[in-house]
Amino acid sequence: MIIKEQPFTASKTIISNRVIAAIKHLVLSATTGTSDAEAVADFLLAWYDAPTYGGFNITDLWHMDNHTRQAASTLFNWLSENQATPADLDLDLIFEAISTRWAV
Template sequence: MCVIARDLNESDSAMPMDEETQIALSRLVALAMDDTGASKAAADFLLAWWNAGDLGGFDLTQLWLLDDLAAGDMIQVFAFVARNNVYPDVVMDRAEIEALVRRWRPDQALAD
């Protein structure tokens, strides 16, 4: 079981996600829902952001599987994560995260 425990106030200091980064994140989520090597890379990146300990980390060599647009999107989102102490459910719908877990980590279950 993937247990998620975090302080609900940790997003208080987060900067709002700008439109360019929101678009990049949306493209990564859409890519992650497909079924290619690039999709797995996008999913691994997003799931590592959610909970690397339970859902696995992100291997930087997976960037080699991405085209320039997807790699740029990942860099854009990574820069946002580096500047803001937030989990992805602060900037995306939890249902999207759950869908990624079901698709790519079917042996895991999310718990609050």
């Protein structure tokens, strides 16, 4: 699992502590039953496998608190510049757990 305090390399891409913190916050939000957990899970599952789990409804951002929206924005911006999947970051098991809980 990639959630650690040091920058690391995945697929020749350096991931900053800020992006790691954003992913950590989003994963925790999606798995701990926060009020915005379902919206966060939808965002993460769209990254994980949109054809299977559906795309992310952008209006779901309205259901996230400010800190969570900022984390989603950080990840989204990073993803727009880096072609990394959750599998590239060794997050498969975490995302499988999220999908088991939230997939319809």
